[in-house]
Structure formats: structure tokens, C-alpha cells
Amino acid sequence: MSTKDPKDTVRVALLGCGTVGGEVARLLTEQAGELAARAGARLEIAGIAVRRPDKHPELPQELLTADVTGLVTRDDVDVVVELVGGIEPVRGWLLDALKAGKSVVTANKALLADHSAELFEAADASGVDLYFEAAVAGAIPLLRPLRESLAGDRITRVMGIVNGTTNFILSAMDATGAGYAETLDEASRLGYAEADPTADVDGYDAASKAAILASLAFHTRVTAADVHREGIADVTASDIAAARSLGRTVKLLCICERVTDEDGVESVAVRVHPVMIPLSHQLSGVNGAFNAVYVEADAAGELMFYGQGAGGAPTASAVLGDLVAVARNLVLGGRGPRESAHAALPVRPMGQTPTRYHLSLYVADVAGVLAQVAQVFADHGVSIAAVRQSDSKGSASLVVITHLATDAALKSTVDQIAKLDVVHEVVSVMRVEGEDQ
Template sequence: MSRTDSQGALRIALLGCGTVGSSVARRLLDGPEDFAQRIGRPIELVGIAVRDVDKARPGIPTELLTTDAEGLVADADLVVELMGGLEPARALILRAIGHGASVVTANKQLLGADGPSLYEAASAAGVDLQYEAAVAAAIPLIRPMRESLAGDHVRRVMGIVNGTTNFILDKMSRTGADLQDVLAEAQELGYAEADPTADVEGHDAQAKAAILASLAFHSRVGTDDVTCEGISQITSDDIRAVRKMGCELKLLAICERVVGSDGNPAVSARVHPTIIPRSHPLATVREAFNAVFVETELAGDLMFYGQGAGGDPTASAVLGDLVQAARHRVLGGRGAGESAYAALPILPLSDIRTRYAIRLGVKDEPGVLAFVATVFGESGISIESMLQGIRRSDDGLAPLTISTHEATEQQVNDAVARLRDLNSVGTVASVLRMEGIE
């Protein structure tokens, strides 16, 4: 008879004791009676796997710390993985599942890269694999998409899923500061890591987009299927131009059900800086907050908003998963597993149609606008508006922002190449995509 089959306490193993892990551990240790009432059986935190048992961890009993992660997961009913990264997290999760333990994880990198093998292992073993905290931390998003919207059809998911980049772009918009200055402030405040590459280059949001697209469209979408472009090239001039358009610039994860060139349904998943009108709900998301906008067939438009990072907010989502998985072990049943029946193909970015804003530096001479318009026409792109600026750059070029109707990436790339060959165009300063603009 296993420990779970008896009426003893459910044995919980924690892998990782960083900011989130410490918060989870303290909550489990501070309120075991509450958890027992919610779950229907006592729980026991039997150990915490760490790299260095001598490191100071306030509020965490040292006798719980161990470097023997494999031994710990082999003797647990429920494993909480908060180590991050691909290995040894993957091997430990599979080991836990193999021993019949349910798993809670916040590891978006692993789920985005190799989620299907973990889902299949959990399904074969008849245990839960829960991951609410992998996307948008404390915001209840994964469970509503897996369960509440299971009878609906999701058309599109568009969201701010990285607080660091939202803090940077929001501060640039409100103050006019340059990216590097705001990034330094974000690092001082703890919003950005010493190495901010995963955030600034969009890789964090890319993994989250893969998870969201897989859930929304019942298809397997991996991190490598998500086109990714970060904010490292965004300048204060870009922000000023966007504000003159009555818009805001956000790094968005955009996942949508589209129609491929063959007329059949497909999935598009991308992460990139995006211009949205100030009237759009996502435009008002400030500081390091996250928000996800979900468009559905029956429920209409839904918005999920809250703190998308941090020790306590992320711990809240982890503990919610823990309670659910533990209740399933006590009362029977399982949580929702992978749903990939649709198996829709992934449409490349080159085939996606969206609107664009192309910011140019042009010579102040007659005929320039006509030359520029001709280039767009020859590339098959319809121009929606041209916004001329007054301020000249140091080299005497005048700013010109072109807003287009929907076009493909290939059409825009062709137009940009032609523009660079024009004598009257000094620079193609930026090419940004636009969403939510009628």
C-alpha cells in the first residue's frame, strides 16, 4: 500500500528554493492546517532540493534541505518543480511521474521546449501535471483556458506576458527616456535580471506563447514554432512616433487561429513589439503588470490582468495547483491533460497578414512622398496614412511614418528593400507591426 492509499499525510517534495520556492515553502510550513482542510488530508513538506545547503534561507528549516533531488522525488506523493531550465528538471519530473507522483511546475522553458513528452508521461502514469504558474504567475489563465473555455472556440490570444519589457516600454512612453537608461532602472528595482537577455530579446514571452497557443488551439506548438523579436532595437524616437499616432507600443505574444494559403485552418504564434491604439485594454497596462486578452466565439472578449512575476504572486499559482493535484489524489480523478487533437499546422510569419508602421528619414525635397507611395504600390501594399514630422535629424532628414493596411511580411520586406535603394530615403529607422486598429 502506498503512502497516498493510506490515511497518512501527503508527502510533498520541493525542487528549488529561490524566490518562488522559498515563498512556497514558507506558506506550506506556516499553514498546514488550512491546507489539510482544503485538501482533505494532512500534508508534509518532506524535503527541499537545493544546490547549496549552507546558503542562508530565512524561515526555511535547514533539516529540510538536501542535495539528493533524485532520492527526494522517489519518496514523494507530489513534487513541486521550481528549479527552472531544461535539465535536470526534465529528468526529475519524469522520475517523479515514474514513481506515481503528481507534479506541479512553473517551468515555461521546459514546457515550451518539451511539454508533449511530459504530458504523455503523466497521462500514461495517471497523475496530474499542473503548470498555472508557467504563464503570467498569479493571474488565473491556464486553468480557465484548459477547463472554463473547453466548450468554446478560442480565436485569438494576445497579451503582455513579460513584466520586465512592459515596465521598460511603459517608462519610455511616459518619460521619453532611452531603453538602456530604463533597463538599468529596472535592474536596480529587481524587475530585470543582471543578464536581461531572456526578457529583452523576447525569449521568456516566446516560451509562454508556445504554451498559450497549444492550449488555445488544441495543437502542439513548441517554442521554436513561435517567431520572436524583442525590444532591444526600440528607440525613444520610435516611442515618440507611436505616441503621435495616438497609440502605445507593447511587447505582445500573439497566438491566433488563421487560414493558410491552402484554405485550411492553421495556427500563428509570434512575439514582437506591437503598436496598439490607446483605446485597447492592453494599452493601459502599466509598470511590470501582465495582461492577456482572449477572443472567443461564444464568451466574447475576456481579459486577465494582474501581477505576472514575483515570489509571492507566483507562489500563489503554484499553491493553487498543489491543492488541486492533492485533492485529486485524495478524492480520485485527474486534472485536465493535454488536448492536441486538432493538430493544426504552424503558419510561418511570412504568410501572416497584419498592418505595419514604417518610420523613415527622408530628404526634404519635392516628389519624395510620390516616390515612397510608388514603392509601396509596386510591392502590393495599400497605404493608410502618412505622418510627416517637423523635427530634422542631425543629417537633415525629415521623419516620415507610413501606416499600411494589411500586408504580408514578404511584401513589407520587399518594400523596405526598395526604399533603401531610393536616393530620397536616407534611413529606414524601424518597421513595427500594428494590431487592434480599425
């Protein structure tokens, strides 16, 4: 606890001063009066940890340090705000802070997706707070509603666009008809994609966020390793065009569901992958680098959260919201919500998770092709909802849309279809969401 009266001043250690950290430091200084009125105490920067203090002439030099452990365990620090990112050595720093009795505010989705249980346990042992609104969807107030506002409800589904880079790329492909590679290059040129876009385009970023959302929504510990993950690199201009011809668009979604099997046993299914969704669905109109999350709950019904999911100012807004909440708790002697993992539902393997599918095939333009393909679907227990066929000089394009089927059943179906003599190529397989089953 601070050496000063916490009712007068809450002292903040800031770890990292990049795009978001710099914005947090600026707002703490420029809006000091308003923040103090909201928090009930003055928020004061006790120190800023950066890798190379000499590279930050814009900051008060007396606040800068490269000794992170020394800063987070100082007696005059009340709250640690972590904006460095990554897992190690950040995990150790935050555990040191929590064990030293400092509340923590973090935007670190990767760390929370893998180590939230450990961090919550350390926070509980010291009687301090752990807040992380900025870890998912930037400025969008999402985690606090799941954690607090809907605590009295039963959430059944959370589905959303939580990565701005991939949404920008898919939106641009839809708008221009361009392919994935050239659109990724354009996203990099415009600053929407990192120099190494792997975490975004391969779905790692969205998977970490999905783990956090599922943990909060279903009161169950879910890690990034539990999340089925697919990226967007295999999405083609043809896929986008096919979706458009069917009144759909393609989005990379994180989907967290409470699933009940035939025996009444509940489990949690968590996945990230490209999907086709109808243009009538609320998520279809979320374009560019924006994020949106769609929540379904028993009593509240359907809820939609939309806004800027990244960037210095939007993310700083969420960080400061957490910081004000922590400061209020320090001033009033209260504590924020703890980890809720009482449900402890099992995570359903992707192979057992049901969804609908869109398959595009090139087949021989001869009699009986459709019957052979349909027989394979029947053999594997996959029900066909619709078929579209177009012919062209000895070959035909065949589109099959299924009813609900498990991933394992669909995979075995596709494997056998690909071996049929009348099938020239399985062009693409994509899941379908947001429609009646």
C-alpha cells in the first residue's frame, strides 16, 4: 500500500510506454483533475518502466526506469498498469506486483489467455484487484458487462469480430474482389497489419481473446490451447464471391458456445475460424478495422457491442476505465470482482462441435455425379440442406450446404468425396453461421 493516504493519492507504476502506454501517460497528466473527481483520489504516476529510458526524451526523466521488478514492488506504488505485452518476463513482473499487494490493470490478452488462473490466485491471496477490460476489443465495454452486468444471467453464446486486421482484409477483399496476398500487402502499407502479421492472420490474437470471453461468459477456465484456431490465409477471392452470390459475406469470428449433448451434459465449445454469415446478420456490416461482439443470454436476449477494437486512444480509454475502478476500490476499501470459475464445464473437442458447412466442388459434368456425392454425405450422417450446380464445358461447379454436422463427420465426408473419380477438386470448405439450422 502507498506510503501516502490512498484517499488522497493513488500512485501508478506504468510498464511500457509505446502507443498505448504513451497515451495513458498523456491522459493521466492532461486529465488529472477530471480523473481525480471520478476516482475520488488523485492518480499520480510513480514511475514508468521502459527498456531504454534514454529513448524517451518526451517523458519526465525522473520517472523512467529499466528496473521493472524494483518499480512494481516499491512501497509507494498502489497500482501497476502493464502495457508491455507477451508472456515472459511479464508474467513474473505481475506476480511480483500482486504478491507485493499491488492491484494490476493489464491489456495483455496472451498472458491472460494462458495464465489468468495463476494471476487471479495471486490477487486473491493479497486481497488486491486484477482488471483487464482493454485485453479484448479495445475501447468497447465488453468484459465488464460479461463479468458484472450479466452476472445474474445465463449466457449461451458469444460470437464476434475481435481482430481488426483480419476484418480489414476480409472487408477489402469483399469490396474490391482482390485476393488475400495483395490485400494483406495493402493492409500493411496502410498500417492496419504489423510487419509480422502472423498473430492476426493466423488467428492467434483472436484465439486468446476467445479464451478470455469464454472464461467470463461460462464461469469456466478456458485457455488459448483449448480454442480451435484457423486463420484467413486460405480464404480466396472465389470464396468471397461465392458468399456474395448466396447473400453472405466472410468474416473471421470467435465463437464461444454453451453446448448441451443428447444426455443433457453441458460443455463449452470455443473456436476461431472464417465463416460465411448472411448479409442480414448484425455482424455482416462490421467492416474495416472495427470490432463487434454479439452476446446471447437467457433473460437479456441478444446484445451487440460495437466500436474501435484497437489503437492507442481507444485502448487507453479502457485502461483508464479500469484504473479509475481500481482507485475507487482503494479509496473506499472495497474490491472488484474475483475470478468466477465455479461452473468448471468441460471444453468440447472441435471434432464433436456441430456447425453448418459450405462446400465448393469441381466435378465431372456427367450423369449421376450428384447422386454419388449425396451418397457420401448420407454414409457419414451429414444432412444436405441445399445444392447449387452450374455447368461449363465438361466440368461443373457444385456447391453443397449442409445442416448441422460435427467437424469430424464433415472432415471424413470431405476426405471420401475427394477420392471420387467424378470429383476433380474440393475447392473450399467453409463453415456457415448466423442462419436457422
